[in-house]
Amino acid sequence: MDYKLEELLICCLSSKLHSMRHIAIGAASPIPAGAAFMAREQANKSMHITLLASQKHNHFTDGSRELFDAAAQGRIDAFFLGGVQIDGKANINLIGTGEYPNTERRFPGSFGSALMYYVVPSVFLFRLQHNRRSMVETVDFISAPGFSPPEVYRPGGPVALITNKCLFSVDKERQRFRLESLHPGVTLEEIKDLTGFDFDHDRAPDITQEPTQEQLQLLRGIIALEIAESYPLFAKQTFDI
Amino acid sequence: MDYKLEELLICCLSSKLHSMRHIAIGAASPIPAGAAFMAREQANKSMHITLLASQKHNHFTDGSRELFDAAAQGRIDAFFLGGVQIDGKANINLIGTGEYPNTERRFPGSFGSALMYYVVPSVFLFRLQHNRRSMVETVDFISAPGFSPPEVYRPGGPVALITNKCLFSVDKERQRFRLESLHPGVTLEEIKDLTGFDFDHDRAPDITQEPTQEQLQLLRGIIALEIAESYPLFAKQTFDI
Amino acid sequence: MSLTQCTITEIAAEVANGSLLGVPADYSGVPMAFTRELIRQGKQDLDLFCLPQSTLQADMLIGAGCVRSVETAAITLGEYGLAPCFTRFVQEGQLQIKDSTCPALHAALQATERAVPFSPLRGLIGSDLVKHRSDWQIISNPFSDDEDPIILIPAVSPDVSVIHAQKADRNGNVWIGRRKEVATLIHASKKNFMTVEEIVDVDFYDNEVLAAGVLPGFYIDAIAIAENGAWPLALGNRYATDETHMKDYALRAKTEEGFQAYLSENLKV
């Protein structure tokens, strides 16, 4: 079957979202948006999806603080965070590389990560460039930490990390990533080469399930249109609409 | 000239409000409402009046906390507070008489007084039954204190007390009331008899200025109609509309 | 998101004895039909949290013996006078009263809204309210070099809040207009139910002008239709207070017997 990497990632993420009641998706997150729409179509019609970049899919009426308030109230089950760097302790860096504050390479900033990562029960990390510059042993700047000591209020945290090469799950006890599946065509050796941190894995890891025909039809049809409302450039590149 | 006590009080209060930019008026305050409308008509057309009991004259859109927020921000220049008891230190009691909590006579409660009295620069106290049960040496319960020690954040506080018998001003230095004027027909002796606290006064106090013909016309015309929107029973009794 | 419709009977059944019940002010949409159903169901030991005050709703619940405690800035019938049952119960020592002040009640819910354990608040220091509130704390402002005492109000989260509004849409969103304190109460409560005059077959979000006054449906567990659901109180500019009824209530509820007679007449289905 012919599909794009983005389509694989959307379908892979989507399978983790079936039980969510309310999923929120921040700026610059077209793949998570697609995954949420897919999960709603396939598994849970009453799921509520908040797309912050959208007008149609954003029901907040109390201003832009309402996302953070609702998340802190425990009303948002899943959220997605990227990272310029992500390290083996699931710390994320959205600020830049090099020494702070005059980083060598500066990125936009930490956005809401320093609250959302703490309070949303299921935070999915994503990074489409899996290499040793992004998957590092220790991030140069912790926008938000992966784990917190027991005295810190933290009902939420990371549950998975998806990249262009593989899917990691998060072992909360061991505070480590575990390789869950390799995307089709990727080898364990390749992941080890591309990853700056240690992770757990089976000797022969699973392969990420490929999108089904039904999924691709949904994706290229109604879901592509939903995505296009908020992410027109992405939709054009990926779905040619 | 023939006028009612309520009309005298409205006109008397009104003269103190000419310089206010924004006056807010709480529940159960038809006389302050009339005074504010009069001041706007006579002195300051750009004055903003917030009547909480009104829909038309209430421009708040952030819920009922906005009054308190706007007051704390210093955006409300004048407010009015009643009191079951008011004492010589300008302490007000809106809770009831007797020992708290099972007061002998219970009244509704302290409303917003325990913030408003601290933050609004000009708070006018009013009480239409001037007698030794309401004007006491020491209140049975301090809903909000008249004065605060210097370390307490307090940009606002009382500036005057108007009753059915007289007008007191507040001497902030001495933290005492000063008799400003006697309502027509009232004597200093009568005030002394009816007042449970000590106050300063001239040997021959002024007489409260009577409403002018112009004021009565305004009051019984457009202002009565404005008052009636929020206080229909009061408007009926006072203006027969 | 979709509408979950229910009945007033079902909403009242969700209010367990001993619950902390969120209670709106007279201007916020008072669910009086639901309140009468609570009394019919013989609820006990309710704790009321008023935002920031209550009128007939608290007074009737108190008079009917449903209430253990009330946290409020005031209870009053407004132009119709003192709240007769509240006054009688407090004077007779039959009601636990947690006297507060409007901004403190807002602050307690705003803390829960942001899921923080407290909100600081100005004012209050030197008020006797503080003496009787062991749950409030005074700290020294840590950002000031000078002595600067400030009150911290702890977060409060009602177990259930119920509000009456004009309209819900087919997807369970409710139009509350300018009455944003309703949103604060709902955000801060563990369970939320609304009663509405009507459910209309539109999506409020299709119109940005309407959307500005909407409470999103995902905060609301279920919605019941209750025509004239605020009666005898007013509802926005949809209907006015039933003045005759309120005067009658204010008079009759002054005595226990009068109140009971009022109840038996007005609790009929």
Added chain:
Amino acid sequence: MSLTQCTITEIAAEVANGSLLGVPADYSGVPMAFTRELIRQGKQDLDLFCLPQSTLQADMLIGAGCVRSVETAAITLGEYGLAPCFTRFVQEGQLQIKDSTCPALHAALQATERAVPFSPLRGLIGSDLVKHRSDWQIISNPFSDDEDPIILIPAVSPDVSVIHAQKADRNGNVWIGRRKEVATLIHASKKNFMTVEEIVDVDFYDNEVLAAGVLPGFYIDAIAIAENGAWPLALGNRYATDETHMKDYALRAKTEEGFQAYLSENLKV
């Protein structure tokens, strides 16, 4: 209450060098016409407070040398890529950056909104953001018996905030719809100006549905008309982002020369 009308030139003149300027997010109505006027007037040493992030507005002000410091959760052109001047200035050490996170920026203004010296906030502990913010404090939650560290964010009050909106009415009230963060910023600021697409000869309060989305005029010092005042950014559902222009900007502003050429073309009156 009445409308005080002015011009963009007058608004910019009210922004003194060294002011703390409130800056809205891309979805809140960015006053780009005003921003270009600030650059024309050669403002210096502005401190920007972004609620909670900024886009072209901060980037242009930074590139034009108007800015001393920025407090923000992010500066980005969104789908058009990194904010080129911001990135360059930070990397070259020419800009003081106070990195924050969205809810902390809201919390700082909400403290001012309630006139309290700080707001508590969850999260943040263990983030390197805290290391670089000596103005934030960690205290032990006084309501907890267990160890429970919590961050206090101090109140911030911008000297001036300027927002662009669709409409004002004849009495100076502005319709902001669901964009309530605009209200938070305005409530917390010492002076406030709005630019609007048009002033309409009605009173928004005559219609309760409109009223639900209104920012009351008494918070606003003056209002200027600026047609297409958010261009090249979008304004609600009134007009979309000028994509060609944004792509062009993102490309040209990558170099100092390219940015200066862009400026000289786009600052013409």
